Amino acid sequence: xATIELLxxxxxxxxxxxxxxxxxREVDRMTQTSNATSQIQLLDSGYSREARSLLxxxxxxxxxxxxxxxxxxxxxxQRVRATVRELVKQHFLQxxxxxxxxxxxxxxxxxxxxxxxxxxxxxESWAWQLRMLLSTGLSCTRRxxxxxxxxxxxxxxxxxxxxxxxxxxxxxxxxxxxxxLLEAVHNWCAEDAHSEGVVLDTxxxxxxxxxxxxxxxxxxxxxxxxxxxHVFFHANPQAVDAATA
Numbered sequence: 114x115a116t117i118e119l120l121x122x123x124x125x126x127x128x129x130x131x132x133x134x135x136x137x138r139e140v141d142r143m144t145q146t147s148n149a150t151s152q153i154q155l156l157d158s159g160y161s162r163e164a165r166s167l168l169x170x171x172x173x174x175x176x177x178x179x180x181x182x183x184x185x186x187x188x189x190x191q192r193v194r195a196t197v198r199e200l201v202k203q204h205f206l207q208x209x210x211x212x213x214x215x216x217x218x219x220x221x222x223x224x225x226x227x228x229x230x231x232x233x234x235x236x237e238s239w240a241w242q243l244r245m246l247l248s249t250g251l252s253c254t255r256r257x258x259x260x261x262x263x264x265x266x267x268x269x270x271x272x273x274x275x276x277x278x279x280x281x282x283x284x285x286x287x288x289x290x291x292x293x294l295l296e297a298v299h300n301w302c303a304e305d306a307h308s309e310g311v312v313l314d315t316x317x318x319x320x321x322x323x324x325x326x327x328x329x330x331x332x333x334x335x336x337x338x339x340x341x342x343h344v345f346f347h348a349n350p351q352a353v354d355a356a357t358a
Contacts, residue, residue, distance in 0.1 A: 149216045151290060153297040156213040156223070158205040163220040164213075168197045171280025177316035180338040181256045182249060195248035196257065200278060201225070203241045212301060214281070214294045222281040222294040226301070229272045229308055260337050264314050267333030267344040274302040276313040295327050303349050310348040316340040 156164065172178050173193045182192040204211065204225050214222035245254040268275070276298065281290050302311050315324070316337060325331075329345035336342075 151221070151293055152215045153293070154213055154215065156211040156220075160211075160213060160220060160223075161201055161205055164201050164211065164223050165194075165198050167220055167223055167282050168201065168278050168280050169194050170283055172197065172278070175315075175317055176340045177260070177337050177342055180340050181260060182253050192249045192253055196245065196253075197278070199241055199244050199248065203238060204277070210301075212294065212297055214290055214297070216285075216290075221285045222290050223279070224276050224294055224298045225278040226298065227275040227277055228305065229274060256338075260335070260342070263335040263337075264333075264342065264344055267314075267335065268312050269332060269346060270309065272307055272309045273346070274298075274305070274308055274311045276311065279313060291323065292327065299328075299347060299349075303351055305349075306351060308349050310346055312344065312346050314342050314344045316342045 173190060178184075178193055178196075179189075182189055182196065210226045210228065212224045212226065213220050242254065242258075245257070249257075279294075281294065299311060302308050312332075313324070313329070314335070315321070321331075321343060324345050327347065329347045331343055332346045333344040334341055335344065
């Protein structure tokens, strides 16, 4: 890193970019984002296209999705794209909340939120299931629905918010945007006095310690083929205070 900084500040940027184009793009990206201010805002359907693109890149290499949508069979990326498209479409059709993290007006992170009173709506929709059948096939649709129901079985009661899709664009991970987005999600969900907290799940081992550092506790595990899906819960501070008062 010291060598990169020396080259960058000694006026040989062009030489560096020619010799190490990939690293130069990385330095450009980090420089631009480190000098910018991130913003959190509630998104509407006008962000659907950006949301689909971001979430596709965030999920296509995830172990859970690789199993659910049969990564070893031709057409895997199309099936992931179709699934993300249908989930995002249904989410906004039902006017469910989504929080976005933007830098320089570019969407870098997003959390789809399913409130307690409406969190089962997406996969219960026959129209959604039909579109999934047509775009991903019967076996993949069944796998997804089975996975979804297994995760729900771990949820501690009905009074929780769930995050069906959550992601930071891979090009911008490691810059603490994930922490900022989750903090905003927790604060937004805590405004609902009836919410006991937030539930999310992951089958990627490299995220486990990250979620624990954000205050999540593991409440269950689900076998998704060879993948172990970990279900996490983050308590609403207001609910904790009320319970201990």
